[in-house]
Amino acid sequence: MLKKILNYCKESYDELVHKTTWPTRSELLNSAIVVLAASLIIALVVFVMDFTFQHVMEFVYPN
Numbered sequence: 001m002l003k004k005i006l007n008y009c010k011e012s013y014d015e016l017v018h019k020t021t022w023p024t025r026s027e028l029l030n031s032a033i034v035v036l037a038a039s040l041i042i043a044l045v046v047f048v049m050d051f052t053f054q055h056v057m058e059f060v061y062p063n
Helices: 002-019 025-060
Strands: none
């Protein structure tokens, strides 16, 4: 059992060090900017939908 665990750890380390392709700093920065921009756009769309729905409901159901 211990041998299987050690073998698993060695294989995991080997895969992370030798077989995995890590992004460069510029690729990582570009991906982060894309995610940030998409998140802001989605948040803006949700805000506009919520604002519109709120005003439509206030018009339909006045206080």
